[in-house]
Amino acid sequence: MSHLDPDRLSLIALGEPATDEERAHLDTCDECALELAELEYTVIVGRSTVGVGDLEAPPERVWAGIAEELGLGAADRMSTAGGIPAADERERAATADEPERASAAASVSDDEESPGAPAPARRKRRTRIVFALAASIALIVAAVGTWTLVRETQPVEIAVATLDAFPAHPDASGTAVIVEKPDGARQVQVDLEAAEPSDGFREVWLITEDASALVSLGTLEGSTGVFPVPDDIDLREYVLVDVSQEPADGDPTHSGDSIVRGELGFA
Known part of the structure; x- marks a missing residue:
């Protein structure tokens, strides 16, 4: 029994309609x-992966794992910059692998065109390639998904301020980092480097640029403190x-005795 051309099967898997004759053959030919x-699954x-959206490039170890899975050499690995081989990498790979690829191409050509190579053997090779490609795609999706999930569960830094000393506290300094969970x-x-007060306490504030409004975030105990920012505070105003x-x-x-102050710079 003659079988459908592999190229036609690939096109049908991609969505091209099968002819009546091809559909009739598929109904009777299990192979x-x-x-x-298998092609439709791939x-x-x-x-x-189309609906995943903009993704972070996976670490180099992901591409190394894919290359090992498919038995590729170092020159065949994809660059982590968007998953596309860099131009110089493609050129070096093409030059370095030309003899090997020519040999491989001749071997494949001999296998596929030789009358002595049975159709089941060719189809088994194609099946192995299909599953290797599917496994590679699944590995990329899983790695990128894990990478994105880890990234999304970490707080994101949105603004930083260097806190400069006021004249009454010349040796003081500090930093403030705002993150969004x-x-x-x-x-x-807030991290503050300053002498401990002999009495009273230290308080952290957010103030508008023209000092017309301010809000207290709480008391700073020691040299470091973490304070929630009220939901109704616009940090573009309280800078x-x-x-x-x-x-x-x-x-x-506010007592009017500021130790340090700084303006937020946004990421």
Whole structure:
């Protein structure tokens, strides 16, 4: 029994309609029907990555694993810059592998065109290639998915400020880093280098650029503190981070004695 041309099976798997004769053959030929099913599976796996969106390039170890899985040499590995071989890498690979590829091409040509090579043997080789490609695509999707998931569960730094000393506290310095958590909540971490106060306490503030409004984030205990940023605070307006020295007098307003202050720079 003659079988359908492998190229036609590939086109049908990609969505090209089969003719009545081809459909009738697939209904009666288990071998061609199985090969078509394997090709359709590969197409489904490949197309399943389209909706993933913009993805981070996986680490080099992912491409190394794929190259090892497929038995590729170092020159055949894809660059991590978008998963596409760099131009110079492609040129070196083409030059280095030309004799080997020529030999391989001749071997494949002999196998496929030789009358002595039975059709089942050729189809088994094609099946192995199909499954290798499907496994490689699945490996890429799994690696990128894991990479994206890990990245999405980490807080993202959105702004940083260098806190400069006021004249009354010349030796003080500090930094403030604002991060946004996966749930959208924002936090500011303040690190302060300054002498411990003999009395009173130190308080962290967010202040508008023109100092017309301010909000207290809390008391700084020690040299480092993490404070939640209220949801209704627009950090594009409250761009100044301030640490003040406050007396223990029960007055919730700013004492006017700032230790350090700095403006947020956004990522």
